[in-house]
Amino acid sequence: RVREEGVLVLKRFSGGGTVVLDHSSLWTTFIGRNHHFPHVPSYPRDIMKWTADVIFGPAFQQMNQSLLSNKPQKRTLMVPGKSCGVETGTGKAYTTKNITTATTTSPPQLPKFELVENDYVLGGRKMGGNAQSIVKNGWLHHTSFLWDYDDQHMQYLTLPPKRPEYRGNRSHDQFLVKLRELYSPLGDKHAFFQHLRASSEQSFQIQPVSLKDAMQIVNTELGGFQNWFETKC
Known part of the structure; x- marks a missing residue:
């Protein structure tokens, strides 16, 4: 069906399960070198715990507080x-x-953000997919958050034979949660990135860049993803 309907399929070099992405997906990527993160062991679960405790958890906590302040x-x-x-x-x-x-x-009753097994969840429902690529001197961690999605598109996915224990046999519509359903009173999906930036600023100096500058980082032979593929950090 995917081939028949001309759906673009990309292989994610960091692995992970199959996810469906569109214009309503929110993408984040962290690229870290070991000497910059000596406190974060270079293992998938440890990297996820760091992002959950330091970046994503505080961001969702602040979004919940913003909703409750209304x-x-x-x-x-x-x-x-x-x-x-x-x-x-x-x-x-x-x-x-x-x-x-x-x-x-x-605001609706706000579920708590948690790291369950290898998933970011809200109230026991998964809100996106993530994967890591770990090499000798560093690692990459990226996440696709589901701000919204077309329910019909989820029919492209089958129930995976190997799945997290907390999921059980739940179908995709019962297992996933749309962030828009909870946080739309704060505004559109840009509100998510505003809170994400605020939590990131507690640990990093954030410097906005233009799309042109961002693409240069990705495409340059001296760094970015090109360097990641060719030299493995």
């Missing part, structure tokens, strides 16, 4: 009433009523 507020509404109400400069009498409003809809 609490209902009490306001006073003045409505026409009898002369025993509040007199105004117009000579008209009003009575007051306290009403409760909120700037956004009430």
Whole structure:
């Protein structure tokens, strides 16, 4: 079916399971050299634990706090009433009523971000795929978060014979969670990256670059992914 419908298939050099990506997927990549991360053992689980504890966990915690901060507020509404109400400069009498409003809809019950086995999950449901490539002097870790996706596209995937214990026999629609369903009150998917940047700034100096500069890093023969493939760090 994938071939029949002309779906582009890419082989991820870092391995991992098959994932479906589109314009609603959020991609992150960390490239680290061992001497920059002496506190992070060069093993998949240890790298994932570092990203969960230092980067992604704090980002999701802050997003939850941002949602919960949109609490209902009490306001006073003045409505026409009898002369025993509040007199105004117009000579008209009003009575007051306290009403409760909120700037956004009430947030849903927010599931906790966790690293379960080798997956990032919210409330026991997976929110993306990740993989690592580890070489002698460094490692690469990337994640595709599911901000949203077309439910029909998930039919391209079959239930893998080897799957994490916490998944059980759940189908893809029961196993996966769309971040948009939880965090859309904060804005679009760019809000995710804003919180991710804020958590990253606790450990790194963040320098924005243009798309042209980013592509140069990827394509240059002196570094980036070209260097990763050819020299393995």
